[in-house]
Amino acid sequence: MNTRTKFRRDAPITIYVIVFLISAACIIPFLMVISGSLSTQKDIMEHGYSLIPRNVTFVAYQVLFMKIDIILQAYKITFLVTIIGTVASLLINAMVAYTISRKSVKYRNAISVYCLITILFSGGMVPWYIVCINYFHLKDQLIALIVPYLANAWYIFLLRNFIGSIPEELHESAKIDGAGEMRTFAQIILPLSKPALATIGLFIALGYWNDWWLALMLVDDEKLRPIQFLLRVIVSNIQFLQSQIGTSEIRNLTDMTPTEGLKMATCILTIGPIIFLYPLLQRYFVKGIMVGAIKG
Amino acid sequence: MLACAMMIVSALISACSKTNNEGAASSQPSSSSSGQSSESAAAEPLKDVTLKFYFGGDKPAGADAVWAAISEKYKDILHAKFEVKFIPWGDYSNKLLVMAASGDKWDLNFDAEWLGYSQMIGKNAYLPLNELLPKYAPELNAKYETSGALEAATVNGQVLSLPWTMKQNHRPFIQWRKDLADAQGFGLPHNGIKTMEELDAFLLKAKETNSDKRVFNIGFTSGYPYNIGQIMMLKYGLADLNFHGFVFDMNDPTFKIIPFEQTEAFKEAAAWAKKWVDDGIMSKDAMVDKTDVNTLFGNGQVFSQYSTHEHSSQTNNYPDKAIVTEASMLYPDKPFYNRSPLANVVGINKNSPNPERVLMFLNLLETDRELYDMVMYGVEGVNYQIKDEAATLPDGVDKDNPGNKAYLGWASQWAFWKPQFIRPTEVNPAGFWQAESDFANQPNNINNPLGGLFFDPEPIKNELAQRDTVQDEFGKPILAGLKTDIDGYIAKQQAAGLDTIIAELQKQVDAFLASKSDK
Numbered sequence: 001m002n003t004r005t006k007f008r009r010d011a012p013i014t015i016y017v018i019v020f021l022i023s024a025a026c027i028i029p030f031l032m033v034i035s036g037s038l039s040t041q042k043d044i045m046e047h048g049y050s051l052i053p054r055n056v057t058f059v060a061y062q063v064l065f066m067k068i069d070i071i072l073q074a075y076k077i078t079f080l081v082t083i084i085g086t087v088a089s090l091l092i093n094a095m096v097a098y099t100i101s102r103k104s105v106k107y108r109n110a111i112s113v114y115c116l117i118t119i120l121f122s123g124g125m126v127p128w129y130i131v132c133i134n135y136f137h138l139k140d141q142l143i144a145l146i147v148p149y150l151a152n153a154w155y156i157f158l159l160r161n162f163i164g165s166i167p168e169e170l171h172e173s174a175k176i177d178g179a180g181e182m183r184t185f186a187q188i189i190l191p192l193s194k195p196a197l198a199t200i201g202l203f204i205a206l207g208y209w210n211d212w213w214l215a216l217m218l219v220d221d222e223k224l225r226p227i228q229f230l231l232r233v234i235v236s237n238i239q240f241l242q243s244q245i246g247t248s249e250i251r252n253l254t255d256m257t258p259t260e261g262l263k264m265a266t267c268i269l270t271i272g273p274i275i276f277l278y279p280l281l282q283r284y285f286v287k288g289i290m291v292g293a294i295k296g
Numbered sequence: 297m298l299a300c301a302m303m304i305v306s307a308l309i310s311a312c313s314k315t316n317n318e319g320a321a322s323s324q325p326s327s328s329s330s331g332q333s334s335e336s337a338a339a340e341p342l343k344d345v346t347l348k349f350y351f352g353g354d355k356p357a358g359a360d361a362v363w364a365a366i367s368e369k370y371k372d373i374l375h376a377k378f379e380v381k382f383i384p385w386g387d388y389s390n391k392l393l394v395m396a397a398s399g400d401k402w403d404l405n406f407d408a409e410w411l412g413y414s415q416m417i418g419k420n421a422y423l424p425l426n427e428l429l430p431k432y433a434p435e436l437n438a439k440y441e442t443s444g445a446l447e448a449a450t451v452n453g454q455v456l457s458l459p460w461t462m463k464q465n466h467r468p469f470i471q472w473r474k475d476l477a478d479a480q481g482f483g484l485p486h487n488g489i490k491t492m493e494e495l496d497a498f499l500l501k502a503k504e505t506n507s508d509k510r511v512f513n514i515g516f517t518s519g520y521p522y523n524i525g526q527i528m529m530l531k532y533g534l535a536d537l538n539f540h541g542f543v544f545d546m547n548d549p550t551f552k553i554i555p556f557e558q559t560e561a562f563k564e565a566a567a568w569a570k571k572w573v574d575d576g577i578m579s580k581d582a583m584v585d586k587t588d589v590n591t592l593f594g595n596g597q598v599f600s601q602y603s604t605h606e607h608s609s610q611t612n613n614y615p616d617k618a619i620v621t622e623a624s625m626l627y628p629d630k631p632f633y634n635r636s637p638l639a640n641v642v643g644i645n646k647n648s649p650n651p652e653r654v655l656m657f658l659n660l661l662e663t664d665r666e667l668y669d670m671v672m673y674g675v676e677g678v679n680y681q682i683k684d685e686a687a688t689l690p691d692g693v694d695k696d697n698p699g700n701k702a703y704l705g706w707a708s709q710w711a712f713w714k715p716q717f718i719r720p721t722e723v724n725p726a727g728f729w730q731a732e733s734d735f736a737n738q739p740n741n742i743n744n745p746l747g748g749l750f751f752d753p754e755p756i757k758n759e760l761a762q763r764d765t766v767q768d769e770f771g772k773p774i775l776a777g778l779k780t781d782i783d784g785y786i787a788k789q790q791a792a793g794l795d796t797i798i799a800e801l802q803k804q805v806d807a808f809l810a811s812k813s814d815k
Contacts, residue, residue, distance in 0.1 A: 042595075045595075066696070066697050125394060126394060126397045126398055129394055129395075129397075129398050130398040130399075133398060133400065134398065134399070216387055216391070217391070217394070220350075220381040220382075220383065221381075222355050222382070233384045233386065235386075236384060236385075236386025236387060237384060237385055237386050239386055240385045240386040241385075241588060244385075244410060247408075247410045248464075248466070248604065248606050248607060249408075249639075249640065249707075249710050250385070250410075251590055251607070252610075252723060
């Protein structure tokens with residue numbers, strides 16, 4: 001009996017310790033990135049990354065600020081793409097999901113299978129590129145960064161399951177009251193699907209925010225480059241430099257080697273807004289995880 | 297249903313933007329066609345076109361303005377507008393390959409044998425220029441005929457790219473810190489170290505007094521044998537094929553292919569590497585440290601490094617201004633092949649709508665000094681000014697933050713360099729390129745008879761992958777002085793399908809030589 005009460009009293013402490021360790025494992029790398037962005041290149045080369053910078057310097061951020069117009073432009077592009085993309089994608093995915101969730105739609109199974117196939121198979125990079133450039137003419141435009149990710153079969157299925165859990169009677173009663181399909185969708189189904197929409201909206205927004213692939217493949221114009229692409233350029237330039245160091249032309253491009261601090265500072269810039277957004281959206285995230293599961 | 301409607305609408309939107317683009321493109325010729333009536337030189341009025349160029353690197357802020365100025369100045373001769381696009385180096389080759397595979401239309405792009413040139417050739421991405429070159433670029437063609445550089449650019453009788461016209465030789469040099477060596481009393485004059493034994497003695501002395509630095513960093517060069525391996529190849533008269541560790545004897549008329557690990561050069565290189573690691577001249581960590589050797593040297597962390605005539609003749613612009621360097625050519629009496637003319641090329645896309653116009657532009661670049669200056673350096677007074685023949689930033693423009701005036705030193709310009717027009721820069725002083733060319737013309741610096749040969753790896757893909765794995769696991773540590781079992785390595789490579797590879801490569805070499813002798 002004594003041991004049992006003792007265990008129950010200590011249980012919170014054990015849980016606290018475990019949670020603390022896990023949180024530390026998540027936060028410490030992030031702190032090291034921040035400290036790396038504030039350390040001198042010499043310190044990083046000699047002592048590696050550390051939790052607290054030995055000599056605090058703002059050189060990396062100064063260098064970044066010299067290119068502030070490039071960075072602001074990149075932010076503008078990323079924000080535009082994320083906001084427009086998320087709204088449009090949510091709408092499109094929700095509409096497809098609503099359609100195939102209605103039992104009265106005759107070919108809903110065929111459409112579902114069609115969506116499923118896009119998850120299972122892919123033509124490859126070159127056919128995708130040919131379709132985007134030669135058929136959709138997406139080259140070098142802002143919508144090139146939005147359109148390819150608009151419809152996503154995963155989210156369609158998730159939304160379909162959720163909308164399917166909304167009783168059919170609601171729709172019939174709306175029809176009796178004289179609402180058309182569009183009105184039912186906009187005024188009844190969408191508000192009821194808020195949890196699912198918030199969750200999926202978060203995933204979609206993250207997808208657009210983190211994307212650099214579309215910018216790499218479809219866009220040459222440097223005014224249309226999102227912020228993640230800038231970070232990736234730095235990293236891929238480093239890898240390229242290491243593999244080509246014997247080539248005298250590349251060796252002479254002295255401005256190609258960014259310092260470690262610069263890499264870290266750019267990293268901070270790219271994740272900055274997300275960090276602020278997460279606490280606000282956290283409760284939807286937690287609530288929405290189980291959203292596509294069977295209701296009951 | 298609604299979803300289908302949305303999909304159709306989005307397709308319509310993208311189609312509308314396509315028509316918007318077309319509208320913009322079609323309004324260009326109509327607005328500049330008024331220029332046609334004022335032109336007087338050409339017999340027939342040339343159509344106005346837009347030429348699309350792809351270069352590697354970062355786009356300088358002033359690039360669009362410069363190329364617009366070029367287009368304006370030469371509108372009566374070329375009738376062309378220029379769209380200049382830059383792709384970051386890390387993605388350059390891959391993106392060009394994807395664009396070529398999907399039949400994209402652009403006009404000209406930069407390429408190099410150290411980029412994806414051989415793959416672009418394999419994909420038939422470039423337009424054969426045999427007929428067009430003499431017709432539309434006669435002066436350029438004459439230049440190529442005297443220098444013989446088109447040899448290397450010819451594949452199966454077709455001229456597929458336009459190499460640069462500079463001449464260089466990158467034979468092994470050793471570069472060291474003259475300030476430290478002289479101060480510590482063991483300094484040597486220029487070209488004072490000729491053999492490995494002399495180098496060994498010199499570095500041992502350096503080790504005694506410079507224990508805080510790495511004395512020699514094995515570093516990475518383009519190709520697996522690392523620096524010591526390449527110096528040994530030079531000593532034994534072997535030429536590197538730059539292909540998975542194969543070499544051939546420079547005196548062998550049959551060009552028999554030899555795997556590097558089976559040569560005496562390899563044994564001696566391994567022995568030197570082991571000795572240097574044991575003596576502390578080379579660090580045991582060199583293989584995992586991916587930092588660029590030149591950066592380490594510039595930060596004062598390395599005493600000596602492998603170098604070339606080009607690199608050691610440049611003006612030092614290291615961050616540590618106390619650094620004074622000296623260099624020496626190793627084994628000066630041994631022959632070494634000149635750098636391939638394919639080091640920097642421009643290729644015309646197979647689907648280019650205006651190859652003739654591009655060739656006219658390139659020909660003009662060969663003959664017109666003003667166009668050369670504009671393309672290389674920008675608009676005079678805005679992007680650059682001339683001081684003692686050299687092109688420098690204009691007064692008042694901040695070196696670290698040139699803003700919209702940034703254009704000097706743009707990446708990928710190397711393919712356009714002309715020895716007759718090139719101006720000195722901070723790094724390459726006056727007379728630099730003449731010295732390079734003279735160096736390449738010395739009797740021991742000869743042209744590579746296998747220049748332009750690109751191996752097709754498809755038939756032996758698997759064996760090559762196996763060879764690479766064995767090389768990474770055993771060959772590289774042996775040459776870095778960390779492992780010593782050479783016979784075991786040779787046996788492992790033999791077991792990894794070596795005979796198949798050699799047979800296939802020899803076949804390709806023989807076919808290449810036969811096609812050359814047919815001409």
